[in-house]
Amino acid sequence: MxxxxxxxxxxxxxxxxxxxxxxxxxxxxxxxxxxxxxxxxxxxxxxxxxxxxxxxxxxxxxxxxxxxxxxxxxxxxxxxxxxxxxxxxxxxxxxxxxxxxxxxxxxxxxxxxxxxxxxxxxxxxxxxxxxxxxxxxxxxxxxxxxxxxxxxxxxxxxxxxxxxxxxxxxxxxxxxNNIPLVTDREKEVLYWGAEGKTDPEMAIILGISVNTVRFHWKSIFSKLSARGRSYAVTKSIRLGIIVPELVRSPYHSR
Incomplete structure (x- = not known):
């Protein structure tokens, strides 16, 4: 502690x-x-x-x-x-x-x-x-x-x-407001998803395996009741889980 x-x-x-x-x-x-x-x-x-x-x-x-x-x-x-x-x-x-x-x-x-x-x-x-x-x-x-x-x-x-x-x-x-609690790592996946990055690209950026990226997507889909990435990203923006103007800053500079 x-x-x-x-x-x-x-x-x-x-x-x-x-x-x-x-x-x-x-x-x-x-x-x-x-x-x-x-x-x-x-x-x-x-x-x-x-x-x-x-x-x-x-x-x-x-x-x-x-x-x-x-x-x-x-x-x-x-x-x-x-x-x-x-x-x-x-x-x-x-x-x-x-x-x-x-x-x-x-x-x-x-x-x-x-x-x-x-x-x-x-x-x-x-x-x-x-x-x-x-x-x-x-x-x-x-x-x-x-x-x-x-x-x-x-x-x-x-x-x-x-x-x-x-x-x-x-x-x-x-x-x-029944807004799901999304982890910081899941938010990073959502931000990079909003940038159009693929799972392999995210794995390199985040320093994790492709399987781990897919695990986070699965968790995101479950929490947001979303069937696809585009819908998950759109819904997360609408709920205020990620902020559009932050998609390119600071994440874009990484």
């Missing part, structure tokens, strides 16, 4: 996920190495593009008993992290909120109850989807770690969290 200091490897790992759940699992595993073993991805506004209402912990590794307690008490309405996410795009430390003398009593109580449930310290930030759609990503620790304001780590979590968000949301959109 790559460390967050190896951002490129972390991104490659998340990109290799086949499902939204797998992408979240990889994201959690990467951050757990730095002690941040509690993650939640919340819709802090309604998301019409996904047909989902606002909700705390659309996907989460927070303790189940805390999530139940949180929702039963409608804490999303007094959660200072949620309120901060709604008003700023800048990542922040939870302690910035707890140390605020003007924090309402009910919000202070909620944060202390969260700490008692194992969410001792954390960071959070907002992520944008469609216009008006905001996601909040919270990253917390279960231990008694003292917040040291590690801004380098904060920046790396923000970058990786943004990539995870884009990947996760894209997967949800594809599931919602």
């Amino acid at each position: 790559p460390h967050i200091n190896e951002l490129e490897l972390c991104i490659e790992l998340i990109n290799s996920a086949k499902t939204p759940e797998e992408a979240f699992s990889y994201f959690c595993s990467i951050l757990a190495q730095s002690g941040y073993d509690r993650i939640t991805y919340s819709l802090v506004t309604d998301h019409p593009s996904l047909d989902l209402p606002k909700q705390h912990g659309l996907v989460t590794s927070y303790p189940d008993d805390w999530m139940q307690y949180y929702n039963e008490h409608n804490y999303m309405n007094v959660d200072p992290v949620v309120q901060k996410v709604l008003t700023t795009k800048t990542p922040f430390f939870w302690s910035d909120l707890v140390d605020n003398p003007d924090l309402p009593a009910e919000s202070w109580l909620m944060m202390n109850q969260a700490a008692e449930s194992g969410l001792n310290s954390g960071i959070a930030f907002s992520l944008q989807g469609e216009p008006g759609e905001i996601v909040g990503l919270g990253v917390a620790r279960n231990d008694s770690y003292k917040d040291t304001r590690d801004y380098d780590f904060l920046a790396k979590v923000y970058l990786l969290g943004t990539y995870f968000h884009e990947t996760y949301r894209d997967m949800l959109m594809k599931e919602k």
Whole structure:
């Protein structure tokens, strides 16, 4: 498992996920190495593009008993992290909120109850989807770690969290619209198919065997319910799986 200091490897790992759940699992595993073993991805506004209402912990590794307690008490309405996410795009430390003398009593109580449930310290930030759609990503620790304001780590979590968000949301959109999940290699085969390359030519370009190219075509046909290459390429463009202007760049230059 790559460390967050190896951002490129972390991104490659998340990109290799086949499902939204797998992408979240990889994201959690990467951050757990730095002690941040509690993650939640919340819709802090309604998301019409996904047909989902606002909700705390659309996907989460927070303790189940805390999530139940949180929702039963409608804490999303007094959660200072949620309120901060709604008003700023800048990542922040939870302690910035707890140390605020003007924090309402009910919000202070909620944060202390969260700490008692194992969410001792954390960071959070907002992520944008469609216009008006905001996601909040919270990253917390279960231990008694003292917040040291590690801004380098904060920046790396923000970058990786943004990539995870884009990947996760894209997967949800594809599931919602019944768009097949095509692998990167299958996309390459589709791009070169759009260029009119033959299987032997693709094998040389991609550094794989002709049989492997044909295996990828068979998988593509199955996923797209397509009987031929031309239809598979056309359908993949229509569904947004490959983008026409990218057929010649960067693939054309290889």
